[in-house]
Amino acid sequence: METARPHPYYPQNLVLDHYVPNTNSMMDTLIMMFAVFGVIIAVSLFLAYKKRNTSIRGVGNQVTFVWFVMCGFIHLGLEGYFGVYHKTLAGMNTPLAQVWKEYSISDSRYLTSDSFVLIMERITAFAWGPLAFYTAYAQYHDLPSRYIVQLILSLGQLYGDVLYYFTTLVEGSPHCDPHPYYYYFYFVHFNAWWIIIPCILMHNSIKNLYRAVRITMEGAAKDQKQKKHK
């Protein structure tokens, strides 16, 4: 016995009794989201520009600063919203709920309070979110902690995202709409950013920390030698 499918999510036999359709079109939701992203990018680029001759020199550092600020807002704002309202999300039509209901076509685990997605997203929101803002702050003020927090943040994001991909891939992605737009643009592409950029930033952190430790060890060895000679 098959009943008419009352929602657009996968697997198609998923029961989502509280679901109500979005009132905004997909295009409206995407435009709203990218407009907010645009404002965040513009403001953080302006901040980065003020430090172009000191702590945020060069294009690479400017992009990195924008990345940390964006991560802070996305983790705390968007993912924090999910972490708090996950239970009732499918029945809500606030702008952020509509973003999640649109994204969930590519991964319905966001509407079913899947235990892994829920805990991973809460840690991302409430641990990595504030840490992303602190990392931007540490970069802005050239603090000694900068590369340490950058390493912690990036490893946390990378590990969470690898788990996120593989926990559904290993089951054959039953939670994902197989349509290429949803599968590749939403599920694969949006999350790929948190694989690629953390890898680059971890490499950058490790290189800088390694150099600092090596210099300090060489300095200590030299001091030791000089002491012996006296």
Added chain:
Amino acid sequence: METARPHPYYPQNLVLDHYVPNTNSMMDTLIMMFAVFGVIIAVSLFLAYKKRNTSIRGVGNQVTFVWFVMCGFIHLGLEGYFGVYHKTLAGMNTPLAQVWKEYSISDSRYLTSDSFVLIMERITAFAWGPLAFYTAYAQYHDLPSRYIVQLILSLGQLYGDVLYYFTTLVEGSPHCDPHPYYYYFYFVHFNAWWIIIPCILMHNSIKNLYRAVRITMEGAAKDQKQKKHK
């Protein structure tokens, strides 16, 4: 309609058709496991003792070295075994399968190839396992990478373990036998090690890396000043 429970796992209605009971008693399995742990601890303590005047000075450093070696063996050996044989584990009676079937009374997700536990354990086995051995090696030879890899390893272990606990706690621990022996000694106690020790080692890494970066930054600032005076 209720059928007789054919296995000791939770939730009690769990279907595990391929399950066969352990042939060794619980005591035999525990004694075997702790005997192997004892040999690993003895050998790594002997190695640490050889470096007691150089790279592994003091009790704290010796315990830390033993910890890394133990983690390497537990991650690669025990958890790697699960990562490879998870599908057929419930029906096997090799010594390692019997360890997992005993532990699974406190968390049946190990016998059902739960997607989160499977992916987290594979990353723990095949990424954190070799990294734990490398961290022991870096400590033994006092390499500049020591505190960097210690930080990566410990954060990886901590994040995995926090997710591990909360993904079942958030559902009300349906996979755990509520008997205090299984719940507190197996599920809570065995995994608590990978919360407490990584926190201590992360703090230790951050302190040492922060110090190295500060010294290097101060040195660079001094060089800059001297250049200006010339």
